Amino acid sequence: MATALGGLSLKGKPGNDDELLSAMKRIRGIQLRVATRAGVDPSLVSRVINGKRKSAETMAALRAELKLIRDALNEAIAEE
DSSP states (O other): OOOEETTEESSSOOOOHHHHHHHHHTSTTHHHHHHHHHTSOHHHHHHHHTTSOOOHHHHHHHHHHHHHHHHHHHHHHHHO
16 A cells, blocks of 8 residues: 555655645755755745746756655555
């Protein structure tokens, strides 16, 4: 049985951008991690997450971070 994170299945592919952004708002520290990896200011990441800005590069970094989180959670679930 797949566990959900902000309405997203951990076993499946991430949903649409609205679902992705909703989940990202709930994950503590994600803005700084994504900003550091993407080489952008955390405020840009925050504005993208909150729908005030659009940035394909930032969305790609958010998707990559969600994949890392999902993979780690799936691994932890598999070890139970």
